[in-house]
Amino acid sequence: MGWTFNPLYNLIILQVIWAIGISMIILGLLVFLPYRLLLAIGLLIVFGHNLLDYESISSGLKGGALPDLLYFANFSPHALDPEHFVFIVYSFVPWTGLMIVGYCFGKVFSPNVDPLRRKKWLWQAGLGLIVLFLVLRLINQYGDPVPWSAQPRGPVFTFLSFININKYPPSLAFISLTIGIGMLMLSWLEHMNNRITSFFRIFGRVPMLYYILHFYVIHGLLVILFFIQGFTSKDIVTDQNPFLFKPPGIGVNLLGVYVVWIIVVLILYPICKKYDRYKTLNAGKKWWLSYL
Numbered sequence: 489m490g491w492t493f494n495p496l497y498n499l500i501i502l503q504v505i506w507a508i509g510i511s512m513i514i515l516g517l518l519v520f521l522p523y524r525l526l527l528a529i530g531l532l533i534v535f536g537h538n539l540l541d542y543e544s545i546s547s548g549l550k551g552g553a554l555p556d557l558l559y560f561a562n563f564s565p566h567a568l569d570p571e572h573f574v575f576i577v578y579s580f581v582p583w584t585g586l587m588i589v590g591y592c593f594g595k596v597f598s599p600n601v602d603p604l605r606r607k608k609w610l611w612q613a614g615l616g617l618i619v620l621f622l623v624l625r626l627i628n629q630y631g632d633p634v635p636w637s638a639q640p641r642g643p644v645f646t647f648l649s650f651i652n653i654n655k656y657p658p659s660l661a662f663i664s665l666t667i668g669i670g671m672l673m674l675s676w677l678e679h680m681n682n683r684i685t686s687f688f689r690i691f692g693r694v695p696m697l698y699y700i701l702h703f704y705v706i707h708g709l710l711v712i713l714f715f716i717q718g719f720t721s722k723d724i725v726t727d728q729n730p731f732l733f734k735p736p737g738i739g740v741n742l743l744g745v746y747v748v749w750i751i752v753v754l755i756l757y758p759i760c761k762k763y764d765r766y767k768t769l770n771a772g773k774k775w776w777l778s779y780l
Contacts, residue, residue: 611672616668690761694763
């Protein structure tokens with residue numbers, strides 16, 4: 489609903505929150521396994537899922553909703569009936585593997601772990617993952633379904649080809665680079681505490697609330713832009729487009745996108761801050777707070 493503003497639900501989008509949700513369910517069934525076995529399962533998925541990119545292995549597996557749900561989705565539409573569609577953006581298996589590894593890695597943040605040792609581990613793991621990314625891309629044979637190539641327009645575009653890695657589903661190269669950078673940032677920010685980090689920490693403490701609300705705020709701003717740019721009620725619904733208030737020609741330039749992004753963050757900050765305080769004061773008293 490937040491994506492489309494379409495109360496008829498002509499389009500159901502299975503995107504990141506769906507992948508996280510089903511991964512949580514699967515993880516909930518697996519947490520009773522021995523720690524090392526659980527970690528091995530997660531690592532096997534993360535490091536091995538790109539084998540399915542090879543046609544000799546995946547031949548006969550592709551096609552249909554179930555394979556797309558598991559691994560092969562690439563913004564894949566599937567009809568429920570002539571007027572209702574499911575749009576699979578995120579296949580969940582690679583994300584499930586990453587969530588399992590992340591759950592196991594959570595031990596690093598146990599209270600009995602020395603912060604200096606944790607900072608060192610994070611730094612080493614982050615560098616190791618970035619080195620893995622570079623090795624994978626230099627070999628150019630495994631870890632991402634789209635090999636990079638030298639571009640005729642020069643080294644800048646060759647570099648862009650090099651870092652043009654697959655997120656749908658997340659390739660090993662994508663995971664290595666993004667998680668590697670994330671670990672380096674965690675190591676760097678371990679003991680940093682100032683007004684800037686305090687500002688952003690609020691969003692990290694209530695991520696689900698921010699995630700849900702930001703769709704409605706952005707689409708609400710789109711409705712305002714809709715009328716500012718001269719569109720009328722007859723343009724709310726357009727042919728072949730399940731997104732309401734999104735006729736051809738509406739939009740802003742890249743600078744406008746950044747301005748909207750900042751506005752959305754500033755709008756939601758006081759809401760998130762107030763909810764974080766409510767969540768802190770009622771921790772352990774209201775079970776549903778842990779889910780939002």
